[in-house]
Amino acid sequence: MSTLFKHFRVHQVFGANTNVGKTLLTTALVRASAQRGKDVFYLKPVSTGPLEDADDYHVNRYTANFKKLIHAECLFRYDEPVSPHLAVRMKANLEGQDVVPPPSDGTFIDSVANRIRTHAKSSLNLAHMYLETAGGVHSPALSGTSQADCYRPLFLPTVLIGDSKLGGISSTISSYESLLLRGYIIDAVILFRDEYYQNAEYLKPYFSERGIFVHTVDSPPERLSDFSENFASTDKYYAAITSVEAEHGVGPVVDHLDICHTKRLEELESMPRRAYDSIWWPFVQHGLVKGEKDVTVIDSAYSDFFSITNKGNISASSSTDSILEPQYDGSASWWTQTLGHAHPSLTLAAAKASGRYGHVMFPQSVHLPALKLAERLVNDGPGKGWASRAFISDNGSTGMEVALKMALRAFTIRQQKDIKEEEKKELGILGLKGSYHGDTIGAMDACEEGVYTCEWHNAKGYWFDPPTVGIKDGEVYITVPGTLSSFPQANDIRADSLAWVYDVENRLQTSLARAYAMYITRALESLEQRGGPKLAALVLEPLLMGAGGMVFVDPLFQRVLIDTVRGRRSGSSSSWSGLPVIFDEVFVGLNRIGMESTGPLLGVYPDISVNAKVLTGGLLPLAVTLASKSIFEAFLGDNKAEALLHGHSYTAHPIGCEVANETLSILDKITTSDEWVAAQESWAKPDGTKSPVWSLWDPNFITAISKLPQVKEVMTLGCVLSIKIKDDASGYTSHSAQTLLQSLNLASQEDGSLSTAPGGAAFGMHFRTLGDVAYFMTSLNTSSAVIRSIEDKIWKTLTSTT
């Protein structure tokens, strides 16, 4: 992602199979580029064949024939004609040694990227580089990862050497599809001419239809047993296929790759202007977008990083730096990223469902991906212990509209005699100030009107000002809002630890709990006396209100609120009581804050809950609304008009369901991984026992930044880190967080420190602020190494501005 240069064109060469002429044709490309007056670099990070016969023979011995220097090098050498991962072991066995662990993919890719950048830096003239991969597209790399997966972080444009032999059509197309599944830009397919099998005759129109250039090259001569005769014959062959006139030489490929390179640069350069002219961005005031420089071009993404163009004028640039640079996705792309960008397992899950079903009709029908998802969520997921049904829709906002329709209907059915038709339109929601449930009007109407509103937004309900949890100056505080502070015992509390705050059951008998209950009861009574809205549902974002400013609500308050609203449940009944309770777990659910769902911590379950975002691993929209049996039964009848009349055309689209199933299955591994266990241990209680809450962020880092003078408060749970900046103008209208931290955007690297971005280049950070709050979010599988490096960046930025 950091290896695209204006003056230095790099292509990687993949083979559709072993023995398809990859080294030979790469060598020919190298020679042809040299003959066209370019400096050429030939990088073969791992050699799997006998080196003298391959690289040196094909390249170095002919270097003198050309005007320009050809640089050929191998980064790692394993001499057996087997897969690199096996060569590591065989070599050790032969030498009677223990197996030396091969370099990790990260180390390997960093060393390749560094080599590329070093050569680019040293090249003042136009230069080409060809990087030859080992074996076929899925041959194992040193570490055992497949070539296509191992090289993916570099995201180099690709030449695929096709297979001209019997069966070669199949292996060429399959290899192409495997590359495509990793998103590679494939600039050309080259293969030998073969009059008998005529694979090229088939592949040319095939790839042309897919916009890919195919070129055939004359086959090499038979290998001769006499060395000098073979040398002469090979030399003649190379001369022929690299000459400018050769119809079936590699020259046209070199020219084509040049054109691809130029077009790509032009395209990247044109994108900000074109986007600025044709796109209407969500939640963006276009009047504040001052021009192209304010537009981020995302060329690709991998793991926790975008690959973005740096903001200079590409065509005018004379820099030898990469035009692309990594950028840490510090908002987890609006809270969606779960497994990092472009996770191959999710791509394959999407592909599998698309290949089997496309999309199919859902009402009264069933397909495996949807069934498995429903069963998993209801029986073994957030619905465990209370939910009976899963209703699938398209995103968090629609999932919440479904939840609201469920709750309001359940309420009106029970109140049938007391409720008028007109009242049904104005039923109220009970919730907390700062709530957010999505941008469709129904979801908006369940929240207060605030700075951000729109014409039809008509807030229906009553919202409490909640007490909050935060870390100030190294100490954990519960901050009680002014409206509550008149109640006895309702004062700000300095807590022993986060663990104490979130031990809800233990706190139920405290005086603060009684104060909460009294405050809630009185407020509701007063609302009724004033003739306030007829409340029909309690709607909460449990523990953490995201869009409202990363507000960590005192869990005790939410528990007491639920208990108060529900009153005393009638003995054995599992039916909802008081008001139906909706948990909007779109943001907090499925381990974003370190727990699958919030019910177990709060000690109470909802009647309805909604999951989205993490649900599909950060790949595409889907939401599930879970409901208890008593909610479901409110819609049962013999009249269709009494049914839940909500459905989207793509309801339960198989791709989304299959990706969700794959995500949930990967989450099972992540949530029990060593990294998670280690993080949980770092947040253990003072006595060493397990805390009910924890974070992937380091507790010492949290404490340290909470003590900085410009920091008002810090808080963290799971993947989320929230930093509130001191500012007179607090809330949304503040720009303090953006102003203070904006240098994080810029790529930077301390001298001598290693970058944790794939490919090891300096990187900046994308992050979002909510007024005076800056928040940072990791994926669920972000490595501790990356998180530590992000913590360093934040620390340096905050302390440099002190």
Add this chain to the structure above:
Amino acid sequence: MSTLFKHFRVHQVFGANTNVGKTLLTTALVRASAQRGKDVFYLKPVSTGPLEDADDYHVNRYTANFKKLIHAECLFRYDEPVSPHLAVRMKANLEGQDVVPPPSDGTFIDSVANRIRTHAKSSLNLAHMYLETAGGVHSPALSGTSQADCYRPLFLPTVLIGDSKLGGISSTISSYESLLLRGYIIDAVILFRDEYYQNAEYLKPYFSERGIFVHTVDSPPERLSDFSENFASTDKYYAAITSVEAEHGVGPVVDHLDICHTKRLEELESMPRRAYDSIWWPFVQHGLVKGEKDVTVIDSAYSDFFSITNKGNISASSSTDSILEPQYDGSASWWTQTLGHAHPSLTLAAAKASGRYGHVMFPQSVHLPALKLAERLVNDGPGKGWASRAFISDNGSTGMEVALKMALRAFTIRQQKDIKEEEKKELGILGLKGSYHGDTIGAMDACEEGVYTCEWHNAKGYWFDPPTVGIKDGEVYITVPGTLSSFPQANDIRADSLAWVYDVENRLQTSLARAYAMYITRALESLEQRGGPKLAALVLEPLLMGAGGMVFVDPLFQRVLIDTVRGRRSGSSSSWSGLPVIFDEVFVGLNRIGMESTGPLLGVYPDISVNAKVLTGGLLPLAVTLASKSIFEAFLGDNKAEALLHGHSYTAHPIGCEVANETLSILDKITTSDEWVAAQESWAKPDGTKSPVWSLWDPNFITAISKLPQVKEVMTLGCVLSIKIKDDASGYTSHSAQTLLQSLNLASQEDGSLSTAPGGAAFGMHFRTLGDVAYFMTSLNTSSAVIRSIEDKIWKTLTSTT
């Protein structure tokens, strides 16, 4: 899709490459099955190798050795060791003949499926069949389609023969991924043991992690030059690897495939009950779902057909019929299907974007798939000539909420002085009765309340009863509603032709146009006098209101309504006038009704329009709201709160955008295809000139059914066919359409007629009704042969009930 039998287990065998031992291992599977007491069938639809050395040698000569009969047969024979598609040509060339066109994929697959069904029917005992494909997974079939694509309609469970040689890890995994992209169920990977390359040691954990069984088999002996020695050595080898005791034989594979078969049957049988217990379906009254038999299990889908389980009790069944049968998707899966289910190009587009980006943050950033989509829609799509910006959201309903927010804001900005804060919440929509814009509350509030409504639904606006177009008794009528008939000249009209009705420009000067204008003007004046809602936007589903009952609105009425509302546009201004006009083209847009957008036919463009459904080719949700410059500018400012504050986490998800781009590019071909041109010609005006409207349905069929006594009215445009049934209880509450046509659900085939379903089995139809209206919808690329067969089925059903 019609080849799954309880007693007759069929597996297809794909090769990871040529020369990986596919024939040999298939033969071994055949022999091992026979040895386990099963009838065995070995079907090799195309032979690419010398037959005596392959099939006969490996199979037939050993038949006598086993207790059970082994049936081996080839359907087509081409003897050259090249790809089948090439063999066709080479054979012709050798014999000096013209190339005989090979069988089409459809014919080929039908013949294979028939053979399978025939053998299944004739087998009373448990039997196995192995179908061996040719070459590698993407080797071209006879027609030139690749094996993996060609066999996809059969959707047979699969055994992949892996490659044990150097490079074989790569080719095995790539082949697996190509099969996965087509959705195949892969039950096992088999490959030879190889101590040197150890591919199996790599592939076993690799596939195990993906839930796939890998088994290794001892390698075959060297081929001996002496025939009888070779025979003996091969015989011994087969005996060894098929014996029950052999650790590295094929026996464990046979046992595993039996288990897979049993599990699949059990799973299919369990699905209705499990779905009935865990899923809450959209728009379904669960009280009317009487049990498992009312649940359709969709096992896979292909082209215009689902593959569903027939409703019998699978475990108790003693039938020799297929457990799966094709079902025509007559609602195009709630109007989404565009290119048929599981179109490989869309799968690959989705995979490509997923591999390159996953999902990435969209506010103020840009990626290629979103940029190309925005530019295409704004400049060369439905926005051509009027739109300036594309706003991307998740589905039709959210796209309409965005459109409404745009229109209402544009209106209030212009009315700033005259409008109160409270009025903004109650601004009204002008529209037509029967409108539908989606199921989120905002979209619902833009429509009347009717039978289908919900608690918060609060219809805001005024809706005209529109005149409609339909074909009755062979004649085209414009039916004027009662509210209009008091106006002079506003009577029902018998039109010359559909072409005349839709020639809007020509009709503007008619007396009916004047009557419409007068009616509209008076109604609006009266509304204002009554103090009706303050109207802020005109919202129309142009030409056809779908969910409202497939109401074909007289286009002249919509044109006059728009003109009236807009008044006289000020000269050169492109700013909106009167009220912002929204076209909801979610259903009708992008060629569903035979035109890309409706503006050109109506002769007026909207200020805002919405596309979804067809946009993503029927694969997954995405919507685009287009807006004119003057609408966009209403949100410009230097305050974020004035921006369009709408965004979903997955806004502009790259998969959706890339799939949309691929769809639009395929639509360019379909809309100029011979099939479309032929259909357009069949709907030419009486004078032979082109009609502004046309249909994929046959005009003679339309005329014929419009004359049936139980049919009240018929109408068609593009892919849509609507049949209104005579019934005293009209509208939604009627069940007449469902009752009359429900036998279409059942699989049926007239004696001697050919089925157009993939695989040629008898099929029933899924279709949906809207009260007294039954509608049928094709994909945009449904073949005329399929449509003719559907017309036949509808005709027979309607006439059999006369």
